[in-house]
Every structure is written in C-alpha cells, then in structure tokens.
Amino acid sequence: MVTTAALARTAALAGDPARAAMLAVLMDGRARTATELAHAAGITPQTASGHLARLAEAGLLAVARQGRHRYHRLASPAVARMLEGVMAVAAGAVAPAPRREPGPRDAALREARTCYDHLAGRLAVAMADSLVARGAVELGPDGGALTPAGEVFLRGLGVDIDAASGRRIFCRPCLDWSERRPHIAGALGAALLRTCLDRGWLRRTEGSRAVAVTPGGRLALRQAFGYGQAPVCGDAA
Incomplete structure (x- = not known):
C-alpha cells in the first residue's frame, strides 16, 4: 500500500514548475537530452540535470545512454496516466480567464x-x-x-x-x-x-x-x- 509520505514525495517531485514542464514535454512519448529539456523548462542545463536525476531516482523517468548523450523519457505508461490525470484536474481547477x-x-x-x-x-x-x-x-x-x-x-x-x-x-x-x-x-x-x-x-x-x-x-x-x-x-x- 502506498504511504502518504510516498504520495506526497511523488506529488512534490512532479509539482515543481521546472520539473512539471520537462515531464509535460516528454508526454509525446519521445526521449530527449538534458539540454533539450532545460530549454523547454527555461532553466540551465546544470539545473536541469539535478532535476532529472531526482525524477529518475524516484522512478518517474528512465534514462538511456547513446554515444555521448543521455536520453530521458517517461519511465512507464503509468507515469503518463498520472500526468494526464493531473492535467485533467488542473484544467478544471483553473479560475476562468x-x-x-x-x-x-x-x-x-x-x-x-x-x-x-x-x-x-x-x-x-x-x-x-x-x-x-x-x-x-x-x-x-x-x-x-x-x-x-x-x-x-x-x-x-x-x-x-x-x-x-x-x-x-x-x-x-x-x-x-x-x-x-x-x-x-x-x-x-x-x-x-x-x-x-x-x-x-x-x-x-x-x-x-x-x-x-x-x-x-x-x-x-x-x-x-x-x-x-x-x-x-x-x-x-
């Protein structure tokens, strides 16, 4: 059974604006480098590397090495389902503009x-x-x-x-x-x-x-x- 601490930890990891931006980019199913994800999140590659390491350690991302590059993708369809569910809730919770x-x-x-x-x-x-x-x-x-x-x-x-x-x-x-x-x-x-x-x-x-x-x-x-x-x-x- 998932503990409330584990739930809170996963939510906090995905809830950071920079990490959320990188996870959203990976929702297309393709793998990307830290530099590409840093650009998408509007942060430096060094900062992105720290975020990506935390996401990978938590099991939200999978990392593969090809030549000199490391490519990041969502770890599983379950992670994608979690993100899509959050998007659905967030879309209804935003105050009308x-x-x-x-x-x-x-x-x-x-x-x-x-x-x-x-x-x-x-x-x-x-x-x-x-x-x-x-x-x-x-x-x-x-x-x-x-x-x-x-x-x-x-x-x-x-x-x-x-x-x-x-x-x-x-x-x-x-x-x-x-x-x-x-x-x-x-x-x-x-x-x-x-x-x-x-x-x-x-x-x-x-x-x-x-x-x-x-x-x-x-x-x-x-x-x-x-x-x-x-x-x-x-x-x-």
Whole structure:
C-alpha cells in the first residue's frame, strides 16, 4: 500500500514548475537530452540535470545512454496516466480567464496531440466515439474491449492487432483533459496512433505534442471514422 509520505514525495517531485514542464514535454512519448529539456523548462542545463536525476531516482523517468548523450523519457505508461490525470484536474481547477481566442498552438494541441504513446484531442475522442457507435469497441469506466467486428474493421485499416496483444493493458478509456471525454489508450490506442503515423494520415509537429492531420489523412479519417465533417484544424468555415 502506498504511504502518504510516498504520495506526497511523488506529488512534490512532479509539482515543481521546472520539473512539471520537462515531464509535460516528454508526454509525446519521445526521449530527449538534458539540454533539450532545460530549454523547454527555461532553466540551465546544470539545473536541469539535478532535476532529472531526482525524477529518475524516484522512478518517474528512465534514462538511456547513446554515444555521448543521455536520453530521458517517461519511465512507464503509468507515469503518463498520472500526468494526464493531473492535467485533467488542473484544467478544471483553473479560475476562468477572460474569454479569448486560443492561439494556433493551443488550437493544434486541442485538435490532435500525443498522450505518451497514444492519440488525444478532438480527433482521438471522435475516433473513440465512432468505434463505440459502430460496435467495434466497448468502453467502460475502467476498461475496454475490442469486439470481433472491431478486429475485422481495424485490421482492414492496417492496425496491427497482433502486435498490440501483449502483457500491457490492451484497451482502456483515458479521460481527455481538453475534451473532458474519453479517448482510447492502452496497447490498442498505441497501435491506432502508430497506424495513423505510418500511413501518413498524421505527422508530428516539431517541438510540440501536437500532430497535424495531412490532406490524405483528412480523407482517410473521414471515411473510416466520420471525422472532419465540419471544418477543423484551421479550415475555412
């Protein structure tokens, strides 16, 4: 059983502004150097190294050496789930600000972004809704399952179901912090994101968790999931 001291220690580690900024950057699932993370947090590389060492010691980060460089990534999907949950709570706890139009970066992140190894944002929620509506996926409060019809459908899209069937949780709902509704996480969610990237439906945005829908992807996602019937991602109204 987790002690209150351990809970407080983990919360304090993740709650420091600089460490929170570095953890948020790593939510796209990619590994980065201390210099890259220092730049993202607005601190010196020396200060970043101290923060990163504490996060690694606590089991929040994993570190791998390649040549002269050390690369940092989130230690596990459980860490990503913790951060996404905090983001969801924080988004609802912030006092309402004067209404303004979000900038392009905000709009892009809300439309489609990576949530560690799976997809989040309006696109991910729309995909989950479509899969549930057609009886391809069953989602409950704590878990999910792919139906036989859903397996046929997703295999037809090129999703590698066999590779997704491993030891980790296969399918589960993940509360989307911007949409406040679930998208699909787990191995199935990771396989869906991988398929969208491999087929060129989505492309990563450098220096951001945002992913952009390509012209070909817009058509493919509309045909597969009914997504994009209304203008999105900067389309004219």
